[in-house]
Amino acid sequence: MNAIPSWIEVVVALLLVSSGLFVMIAALGFLRLPGFFLRMHPPALTYTMGSWCVALAGVLYFSALQGRLALHPLLVPVFLAITVPVTTLLLARVALFRRRRAGKSDTPPSLVAKQTPLAEEEPRSR
Amino acid sequence: MSPLLFYAIAFTLGCYALASLMVLVRLVRGPRAQDRVFALDLLYFQAMLVVLVTGILHQSDHYFEVALLIALFGFVSSAGMAKFILRGEVIE
Numbered sequence: 485m486n487a488i489p490s491w492i493e494v495v496v497a498l499l500l501v502s503s504g505l506f507v508m509i510a511a512l513g514f515l516r517l518p519g520f521f522l523r524m525h526p527p528a529l530t531y532t533m534g535s536w537c538v539a540l541a542g543v544l545y546f547s548a549l550q551g552r553l554a555l556h557p558l559l560v561p562v563f564l565a566i567t568v569p570v571t572t573l574l575l576a577r578v579a580l581f582r583r584r585r586a587g588k589s590d591t592p593p594s595l596v597a598k599q600t601p602l603a604e605e606e607p608r609s610r
Numbered sequence: 611m612s613p614l615l616f617y618a619i620a621f622t623l624g625c626y627a628l629a630s631l632m633v634l635v636r637l638v639r640g641p642r643a644q645d646r647v648f649a650l651d652l653l654y655f656q657a658m659l660v661v662l663v664t665g666i667l668h669q670s671d672h673y674f675e676v677a678l679l680i681a682l683f684g685f686v687s688s689a690g691m692a693k694f695i696l697r698g699e700v701i702e
Contacts, residue, residue: 490612493612493614493615494614496615496618496666497614497615497617497618497619498618500618500619500621500622500663500666501618501621501622503622503659504621504622504623504624504625504626505625507625507626507629507656507659508625508626508628508629508632510629510652511628511629511630511632511633511652511656512629512632514632514633514636514649514652515632515633515635515636520642520644520645520648523636523645523648524648527648527651527652530629530652530655530656530659531655534655534659535655535658535659538659538662538663539662541666542662542665542666542674545666546671549669554671556671556674557662557674559674559678560658560662560674560677560678560681563678563681563682564655564681567681567685568685570685570689571651571685571688571689571692574688574689574692574693574696575644575647575648575651575688575692577696578644578647578692578695578696579642579644581696582642582643582644582695582696
């Protein structure tokens with residue numbers, strides 16, 4: 485356990501505060517915006533800026549605390565960068581699918597429907 | 611720990627709490643199922659950030675592993691719920 489230099493504490497504090505502000509802005513947008521597809525956008529602030537700021541603060545703080553390079557907090561935003569697009573895309577498809585099924589008139593038509601005759605002509609592999 | 615860092619952490623945790631409350635309002639009010647699933651997903655990741663910041667507050671490395679586990683479970687549960695409201699079953 486080392487004593488932590490004060491400039492590192494200042495940088496860590498700035499990163500943490502900015503992460504908190506980003507997460508709050510994202511939640512405000514998520515609460516206020518009308519419509520599901522508009523509401524999908526603000527949480528990206530939480531997933532990118534929020535998690536990156538906290539991870540960088542963790543890297544700085546634990547590196548100064550242990551006297552060696554501690555890079556393990558960076559695993560969290562990297563993992564988020566892999567998984568979050570999957571869930572976001574899946575939920576967008578779900579919302580589009582349910583909207584189309586509910587018969588809303590301003591929904592774009594399905595692109596898959598044009599390809600189904602082609603797919604049926606192919607021989608079954610099983 | 612210096613008072614500056616302590617108050618910064620307290621402010622950050624307060625911000626996260628306010629943000630979680632706002633997302634909770636959307637979770638309760640959300641007009642359709644996909645709004646609720648997305649709100650739950652966002653709540654998961656806010657809880658993960660709270661755990662990470664608490665790890666800095668307590669100067670401990672173990673919180674980091676908990677945060678990774680929460681991120682993993684959040685991904686799996688969100689994907690499962692999205693699949694469920696798409697088709698009505700998770701595994702076809």
